[in-house]
Amino acid sequence: MAVLLLEREIDRFFVDHQSQLLSHHPGLSAHTLKRELLWFYNLQGFNFDRKNIFDRLLAGEPLAYIVGYRFFYDAFFKVNSNTLIPRPETEIMVAHLLERFGKVASLSFADIGTGSGALGLSIAMNLQKCQAHLSDICPKALNVAKENYFRLGQHFTHEQEIQFHLSDRLDFEAGTFDFIVTNPPYIKALADRDQVHEQVLQNEPALALFLPDHEYSQWFTQLFSQVANKLKPSGYFLMEGHEAHLDELVTLMGSLDKFKDIRVIPDLTGRSRFIEGIKNG
Numbered sequence: 001m002a003v004l005l006l007e008r009e010i011d012r013f014f015v016d017h018q019s020q021l022l023s024h025h026p027g028l029s030a031h032t033l034k035r036e037l038l039w040f041y042n043l044q045g046f047n048f049d050r051k052n053i054f055d056r057l058l059a060g061e062p063l064a065y066i067v068g069y070r071f072f073y074d075a076f077f078k079v080n081s082n083t084l085i086p087r088p089e090t091e092i093m094v095a096h097l098l099e100r101f102g103k104v105a106s107l108s109f110a111d112i113g114t115g116s117g118a119l120g121l122s123i124a125m126n127l128q129k130c131q132a133h134l135s136d137i138c139p140k141a142l143n144v145a146k147e148n149y150f151r152l153g154q155h156f157t158h159e160q161e162i163q164f165h166l167s168d169r170l171d172f173e174a175g176t177f178d179f180i181v182t183n184p185p186y187i188k189a190l191a192d193r194d195q196v197h198e199q200v201l202q203n204e205p206a207l208a209l210f211l212p213d214h215e216y217s218q219w220f221t222q223l224f225s226q227v228a229n230k231l232k233p234s235g236y237f238l239m240e241g242h243e244a245h246l247d248e249l250v251t252l253m254g255s256l257d258k259f260k261d262i263r264v265i266p267d268l269t270g271r272s273r274f275i276e277g278i279k280n281g
């Protein structure tokens with residue numbers, strides 16, 4: 001199919017089904033759809049099945065799962081239904097860490113709940129020298145992270161060592177770290193469920209999104225204790241979290257008496273989004 005013809009078909013498809021598409025895919029534009037599908041067409045060539053893709057979009061399947069990739073920070077990451085689709089706000093953590101430590105630093109770090117590997121691999125590929133430890137409790141997600149590492153091999157040198165750990169949070173042996181970063185599951189399964197878009201509920205892995213309400217504080221207490229044990233003195237911790245629960249988590253983290261300079265950082269829309277803290281020296 002000629003590219004021009006395909007572009008016209010995508011435009012027509014978008015106009016004809018706009019309200020249905022927008023109810024499933026909030027914020028989707030004809031421009032984004034065209035950009036992603038033309039990219040996918042170039043990738044797939046003769047296997048590109050326009051009807052199948054349009055049907056899946058109308059059924060509400062996320063575009064990233066249909067094309068199998070999502071651009072994050074400065075590379076395309078493979079994603080599938082076992083991994084969260086990396087979000088733009090998570091890119092702020094990469095920028096924040098690189099600004100804090102400088103790209104030429106030689107650092108050891110952990111990314112807990114790595115999923116597709118988007119966060120940990122983006123940080124690692126931008127540090128000249130590092131030992132990166134990427135963990136996930138889901139073997140299928142961890143396999144996608146490994147695949148992304150091998151796919152993106154041209155971005156890495158032997159000075160960037162990457163290890164993968166099938167593990168609950170930091171339950172693996174790898175010494176201590178200069179910094180620890182995480183975008184953990186942080187939605188309360190009952191209390192916050194109503195605020196989650198139907199498309200996310202239907203398609204993205206529950207393990208990546210939710211924690212049981214009654215285990216929430218306990219889960220994070222354990223996480224912060226592990227972080228305190230595995231950070232070097234004055235090591236740095238950065239975490240993405242739920243706007244409504246960050247203050248509660250800051251208090252919890254403070255109550256351990258292991259961290260200083262704990263504060264909430266907003267995202268680009270000004271909403272509370274991240275917590276940072278420094279392990280006592």
Ligand SMILES: C[S@@+](CC[C@H](N)C(=O)[O-])C[C@H]1O[C@@H](n2cnc3c(N)ncnc32)[C@H](O)[C@@H]1O
Nearest residue numbers: 084086113114115136137138168169183185208
């Ligand atoms: C919100 S997703 C983040 C994925 C990726 N880091 C990103 O930012 O796109 C959370 C990830 O944590 C993993 N996870 C859930 N519980 C975990 C646990 N107890 N220990 C380690 N990883 C966990 C999930 O499988 C999922 O991949």
